[in-house]
Amino acid sequence: MDAFFAAIEERDHPELRGLPLVVGADPAQGKGRGVVSTANYAARRYGIHSALPISMAWRLSEKARQRGEPGAVFLGVNHRRYREVSERIMALVRRHAPLVEEASIDEAYFDLSRAGSFDRAAAICRQLKREIQDQERLTASIGLGPNKLVAKIASDFQKPDGLTIVTPEEAEAFLESLAVRKIPGIGPKAEARLARQGLRTVRDLKKFSPEELQGWFGKWGLELYERLRGRHEAPLQEEYEPKSVGEQETFSTDTLELQFLFDRLLHLCRHVRKRLLAEGFRACRTVVVTVRFADFDTRSRSHTLAAATAALDRLQFFAMKLFMPFLDRRENPRKKRIRLIGVRLEKLEK
DNA sequence: TCTGGGGTCCTAGGACCC
DNA sequence: TCTGGGGTCCTAGGACCC
Numbered sequence: 001m002d003a004f005f006a007a008i009e010e011r012d013h014p015e016l017r018g019l020p021l022v023v024g025a026d027p028a029q030g031k032g033r034g035v036v037s038t039a040n041y042a043a044r045r046y047g048i049h050s051a052l053p054i055s056m057a058w059r060l061s062e063k064a065r066q067r068g069e070p071g072a073v074f075l076g077v078n079h080r081r082y083r084e085v086s087e088r089i090m091a092l093v094r095r096h097a098p099l100v101e102e103a104s105i106d107e108a109y110f111d112l113s114r115a116g117s118f119d120r121a122a123a124i125c126r127q128l129k130r131e132i133q134d135q136e137r138l139t140a141s142i143g144l145g146p147n148k149l150v151a152k153i154a155s156d157f158q159k160p161d162g163l164t165i166v167t168p169e170e171a172e173a174f175l176e177s178l179a180v181r182k183i184p185g186i187g188p189k190a191e192a193r194l195a196r197q198g199l200r201t202v203r204d205l206k207k208f209s210p211e212e213l214q215g216w217f218g219k220w221g222l223e224l225y226e227r228l229r230g231r232h233e234a235p236l237q238e239e240y241e242p243k244s245v246g247e248q249e250t251f252s253t254d255t256l257e258l259q260f261l262f263d264r265l266l267h268l269c270r271h272v273r274k275r276l277l278a279e280g281f282r283a284c285r286t287v288v289v290t291v292r293f294a295d296f297d298t299r300s301r302s303h304t305l306a307a308a309t310a311a312l313d314r315l316q317f318f319a320m321k322l323f324m325p326f327l328d329r330r331e332n333p334r335k336k337r338i339r340l341i342g343v344r345l346e347k348l349e350k
Numbered sequence: 351t352c353t354g355g356g357g358t359c360c361t362a363g364g365a366c367c368c
Numbered sequence: 369t370c371t372g373g374g375g376t377c378c379t380a381g382g383a384c385c386c
Contacts, residue, residue, distance in 0.1 A: 025354065034354050050386085056351040077354095104386050187384045219360070243358070250354060286378090296353070302379060340354090 001089070002139045002160035004106035006040035008085055009075050011137050020064070020072040022048055022057050027074050030058040033250055041160065043072050082106075085136065092131050096124050101148075101236040109148050109236050118144065122165050129163065146171055149232035153182055171230035176203045183227055185220065202228050245275050246288070246344025254294040254337035258327070261338060265289070265323055268343040269316045276310065281348045283308035287315060289322040290342035297336070299326065308349045319343055 001007065005023040010016055020043035025034025032054045039048040039057070046064050048057045054074075061072035086105045094100050097110035112121035125142045132140050139161040143154025146168040153175065154164040166174045175183075179201060181191045193216075199205055205213075206228050213221030226232065247268050255261065276284060288302040301322040309315065323341070325331050 033352090037354085051354085053351055053353050056353090059351070107386075185384070189383060246356075248355065288379095298381090300380065304378060342355090344357095 001106035002141055003038050003040050004086075004138075005038040005077065005082055006043070007138050008082055009078075010040060012081075016073055018042065019070055020046060020048070020061070022054075022061075022072045022074050023077055024057070024074070025054040026076065027054045027058040030055050030062070032058070033252060037077050039072075046072065048072065085138075089132060089136060089138075089140075092128060092135065096128055099236050099238065101238060109151065111236055112144070118165060118167050122163070125163055129161070146230070147232040148234055148236070149184065149227055150174070150230050152184060153178070156182070175228065175230050176201070176206070178202050180205055183224070185224065185227070190217070241348075241350075242279060243348065244344050244346045245272055245279060245281075245348070246342060247272050247275075248290060248340055248342030250292075250340045251338070254339045256327075256335065256337050261323075261341065262320070265319055265341055265343065266316050268341065269319050270312060272343050272345055273310060273312055273315055276345055276348065279348075281310075281350055283310040283349045284345040285309075285347035285349070286345065287318045287322065288342075288344040288346060289319050290340070290344070291323070291326045291338055292340035292342075293332070293336040294339050295336060296339070298340075300342075301325065302346075304347065308347070315345070 006021045009023060010021055021040040022036055022043050023039075024037040026032045034054050036048060036050055036052045036054060036057050038050055039052075043057075043061075046060045046069075048060050057072065058074075061074075065071040082105060090100065090102055090108060093108055093110050097112060098114065099111040101109040103109060112124055115121040115124055121144055125144055129140055129142060132138055141155050141159045141162040141164075143151045143157065143164050143166070145151035145154050145166045150166050150171045154166045155162075157164040179191075180186050180194055180199065181188075183202065186194075194200070194205070205224075208225075210222050210225040213225050215221065217224055249264060249268065251264075285308045286302055286304045288300055290298065290300040292298040303318050303322055305314075305318070326338070
């Protein structure tokens with residue numbers, strides 16, 4: 001889906017149409033914490049994009065206002081609403097494909113191999129885009145390819161409202177001229193590392209052997225060698241079981257107030273436990289507590305129990321036990337304030 | 351400009367077992 | 369005197385994705 005959260009808000013608030021729109025954290029007059037979740041295309045023209053600090057988005061919007069352009073409208077995230085819309089769209093997709101993998105709230109893979117040809121599959125994609133437009137007044141971008149990797153990259157190739165078709169014969173050439181960053185799994189760090197060696201495109205990276213890539217990237221290097229050539233065997237996965245559930249909370253101001261910190265930690269335990277049970281799990285064996293200090297130094301401690309538990313007092317006991325050392329002189333000698341606390345449960349049992 | 355929240359997977363060292 | 373090899377589990381951190 002194209003700029004999904006922002007597109008839903010724009011659709012549901014006609015008075016906002018055409019204005020730059022930012023969905024994300026509260027900007028609090030430029031002093032807010034948090035980031036942009038989604039910006040619509042008008043806001044992107046100001047340089048506002050996903051994951052940008054909301055304070056920066058605010059600044060960019062103010063600058064635009066000074067130039068005489070409209071300032072951006074900032075909205076909070078209405079996750080429940082987006083989930084509803086997502087479910088209706090996924091249902092539309094399911095009418096066309098026997099196998100659908102919901103990759104995220106606004107992204108799915110679906111298997112059209114039964115269509116028998118790329119032409120017939122492309123016709124189905126056009127039909128689906130029409131249905132999404134007619135029934136939801138939203139646009140989607142679709143990539144059609146011989147596997148999930150190529151389809152995903154193709155879906156991103158022409159946005160918004162795009163349809164990009166890449167046949168098996170075209171796949172390798174299609175990838176060659178792209179930036180390495182377009183390959184899922186190559187993130188900012190790997191991109192920068194490669195750029196330092198003058199390697200920018202898929203073509204540049206294809207000069208190296210599997211062993212060389214393995215030397216740089218470990219196990220993932222072998223997988224990367226295949227991906228650079230458009231090869232990807234991963235099957236569609238209808239559903240999968242979560243391996244962990246967790247929650248974290250960034251405070252509006254960094255603090256060392258013990259009563260407050262304990263209170264938030266215990267509350268996170270309650271909430272995470274509730275979600276664990278709601279997901280259909282009976283218990284867990286590992287508790288992880290994360291602390292982020294004011295300087296963004298982020299640490300975690302974990303404890304694995306001999307026997308699984310879901311008893312709130314046990315979870316809270318271990319969470320406290322894991323948390324306390326962060327307050328200790330040795331662990332935090334400069335008395336850094338705490339910015340975030342997180343609790344995660346792992347080794348889940350059904 | 352100052353960095354959310356929900357996750358997954360990989361690596362590396364150490365303990366421990368046979 | 370100086371110590372193999374294979375394996376599993378736990379812990380901590382980091383890269384990456386949406």
